[in-house]
Each structure stands twice: as structure tokens, then as C-alpha cells.
Amino acid sequence: MRGKIWIYIEQIDPDALGLLYKLQSLREDKKNDISAIISTDCDPAPVFLRGARNIYRLLGKGDERKISGQIAALCREHTPDVIIFLATISSRNIAAMVAAELKTGLSADCTNIALRNDNILVQTRPAFGGSIFADIICEHRRPQIATVRPGIFLSGNNSFSEGAEMGEIINVPESGDEAFTCLLKVLNTGLQPLSAAKIVLSGGKGIGSTEGMRLLEKLAALTGAAVGASRSSVSAGYAQYGYQVGLTGQIIRPDVYVAFGISGAAQHLIGMEDAKTIIAVNTDRKAPIFEYADIGIVSDWKPIVQKLITVVEKKKMAVSVH
Numbered sequence: 001m002r003g004k005i006w007i008y009i010e011q012i013d014p015d016a017l018g019l020l021y022k023l024q025s026l027r028e029d030k031k032n033d034i035s036a037i038i039s040t041d042c043d044p045a046p047v048f049l050r051g052a053r054n055i056y057r058l059l060g061k062g063d064e065r066k067i068s069g070q071i072a073a074l075c076r077e078h079t080p081d082v083i084i085f086l087a088t089i090s091s092r093n094i095a096a097m098v099a100a101e102l103k104t105g106l107s108a109d110c111t112n113i114a115l116r117n118d119n120i121l122v123q124t125r126p127a128f129g130g131s132i133f134a135d136i137i138c139e140h141r142r143p144q145i146a147t148v149r150p151g152i153f154l155s156g157n158n159s160f161s162e163g164a165e166m167g168e169i170i171n172v173p174e175s176g177d178e179a180f181t182c183l184l185k186v187l188n189t190g191l192q193p194l195s196a197a198k199i200v201l202s203g204g205k206g207i208g209s210t211e212g213m214r215l216l217e218k219l220a221a222l223t224g225a226a227v228g229a230s231r232s233s234v235s236a237g238y239a240q241y242g243y244q245v246g247l248t249g250q251i252i253r254p255d256v257y258v259a260f261g262i263s264g265a266a267q268h269l270i271g272m273e274d275a276k277t278i279i280a281v282n283t284d285r286k287a288p289i290f291e292y293a294d295i296g297i298v299s300d301w302k303p304i305v306q307k308l309i310t311v312v313e314k315k316k317m318a319v320s321v322h
């Protein structure tokens with residue numbers, strides 16, 4: 001059975017080219033077609049050289065919502081069997097929106113992929129904190145969509161596909177405003193640059209509501225900090241996934257990490273334990289986070305944050321008056 005395998009390339013870099021190179025190895029006797037979806041700015045030449053037969057070039061400077069609309073429309077027209085994305089912050093948002101739009105499955109953060117003879121994609125990813133590797137398949141819905149961790153498949157500069165030839169470049173016009181608003185509420189990160197921030201104010205389940213998280217955002221905006229979150233607070237809908245710190249979120253090393261209402265589970269600690277100074281605010285004096293904190297405050301988080309906001313706002317006003 002001839003399969004159509006697609007890859008979305010956000011930018012030409014070793015991770016993207018490595019993944020493309022890996023996809024070639026899924027082409028048994030070249031029976032599968034590999035096509036790439038690239039942004040307007042990407043150079044198509046290295047993509048063709050690494051085995052893509054066709055290139056769909058997305059026109060316009062679309063945001064993630066528009067790009068996912070363009071990709072979903074392409075899928076409806078050309079019915080690919082598989083689309084692979086690199087698990088970058090932007091591409092995984094796009095992959096999730098495409099999967100939701102096409103009502104198909106998505107395996108996030110895979111560490112390996114293989115293609116069975118019947119064109120079923122075997123998507124391998126760590127589970128239960130990395131203690132096992134699960135093989136996931138999406139038997140009935142198409143396309144099968146997976147994101148693959150950057151850095152897993154690398155190719156040298158010279159790893160070109162044998163018999164590579166320049167194929168067709170198909171320009172894809174910008175799509176209109178598809179109604180992804182609902183999903184965007186969850187996924188659209190409008191990210192604070194968490195990875196680069198010197199100070200991170202992070203909210204856990206103990207924050208208790210989205211309003212609580214807005215209060216943290218207000219303090220962060222006033223102090224030039226970024227906002228982080230635990231997985232439980234993301235799952236509860238208080239924070240966007242882009243804020244998540246930890247094993248399945250971002251690993252960060254800020255100068256100061258302040259954990260409000262976060263218990264200190266191992267999967268969270270992995271993401272922030274290398275911060276230079278850790279401050280924890282928690283009502284439970286036995287919360288594990290206190291074992292890792294340089295400064296621990298046993299208290300409800302809210303009055304502390306409200307007081308900080310008042311103090312910082314007063315200071316700012318005093319500075320602007322003088």
C-alpha cells in the first residue's frame with residue numbers, strides 16, 4: 001500500500017532535517033511519498049535534497065491558528081496517512097489544533113516512530129515518568145499525527161537522499177479565520193519567555209482558579225517576571241500549557257523561582273530544581289517543596305501576592321512622580 005507521509009517544517013535546522021532524514025527510512029522501497037509543509041521563509045532546496053517529493057509552501061505570515069487552518073485544509077484535499085511535527089512549542093500547538101480540527105489522534109513528544117506495512121504509524125513515547133516506552137497506534141482516524149522530540153534524529157549536512165530530485169512546490173494561500181477560538185483558549189500560549197526569564201512566579205493547584213493565575217500574571221507584569229505553572233494547575237484550566245514547568249513541560253533555570261501553591265512533586269521539581277533561589281509559599285508546612293526551598297513561607301498565597309502588587313504599584317507611582 002502506497003502511503004503519504006508528511007512533515008511540517010517550521011524552520012530549516014538540524015532537528016527538522018534529521019527528522020526528514022528519518023522519514024526516508026520509513027519509505028520501504030520508496031513506496032511511500034514524503035511531502036513537506038514549509039513556511040514561506042524556508043529554503044526548499046535542502047528539503048528536496050533530503051527526499052521530499054512535493055513541498056507545500058504556506059504563504060503569508062500566519063500565526064499558529066492560521067497555519068493549522070492551512071494544514072487542515074491541505075489534509076482534507078490530499079488525505080495524507082501521516083503528519084509528523086517536531087515537538088517545538090509552536091509546532092506542538094499547531095499539531096494539536098490540526099488534530100482537533102480533523103478529529104484525529106495525536107501522540108505528543110514521541111522518541112521514535114516506525115511505519116508498519118499497512119501504513120499504521122507506531123508512535124513510541126515514554127510513559128509513567130519514563131519508566132516504560134509505550135507504542136501507540138491510531139487505527140481508524142486519519143491522518144495519524146505525532147510530534148517528535150527535537151534532537152532525537154539528527155542528520156549530517158551531507159546525508160542527502162539517493163536520487164533526490166527537485167519536485168513540485170505548491171503554494172498554499174493563507175486561510176481565513178477558522179473557528180479555533182475554543183481550542184486556542186487552552187493552547188494559545190502568547191508565551192512569556194519562560195525559558196529566558198530571570199524570575200519566574202509559578203502557580204500550582206493551590207492557586208485555586210484562573211483569577212488566581214491572572215493575579216500572578218499581574219505581579220509578573222509589574223516585576224518583569226514570567227509566569228509558570230504546575231501540571232495540575234494546567235489540567236485544572238488555570239494556566240495555559242505553555243506555562244507548564246516540569247518533566248512534560250519546560251525545564252528552566254531562572255535566578256529566582258517562586259512556587260505558589262505547588263506541592264513539589266518529583267515531575268515538577270525536575271523542571272525547576274536548578275533555579276538559583278527557590279521560594280515556596282504553601283499552606284501545608286509538610287509540603288515536599290519546602291525541602292527544596294531556600295526560603296519557605298507557610299501561608300495562603302493570595303494575601304502575599306496582593307500585598308506584593310500593592311507595594312510594587314506604590315513604588316512605581318513614587319518613581320513616576322519624582
Ligand SMILES: Cc1cc2nc3c(=O)[nH]c(=O)nc-3n(C[C@H](O)[C@H](O)[C@H](O)COP(=O)(O)OP(=O)(O)OC[C@H]3O[C@@H](n4cnc5c(N)ncnc54)[C@H](O)[C@@H]3O)c2cc1C
Nearest residue numbers: 129204205206230231232246247248249261263268283301
Ligand atoms: C508522567 C507524568 C508527568 C508529569 N509531568 C509534570 C510536569 O511537567 N509538571 C508538573 O508540575 N507536574 C507533572 N506531573 C504531575 C505531578 O506528579 C503532580 O501531580 C503535580 O506537579 C502537582 O501539582 P501541584 O503541586 O500544583 O498540585 P498539588 O499536588 O495538588 O498541590 C497543591 C498544593 O497547594 C497547596 N495549597 C492549597 N491551597 C493553598 C493556598 N491557598 N495557598 C498556598 N498553598 C496552597 C497545597 O498545600 C498543596 O501543597 C506529572 C505526572 C506524571 C505521572
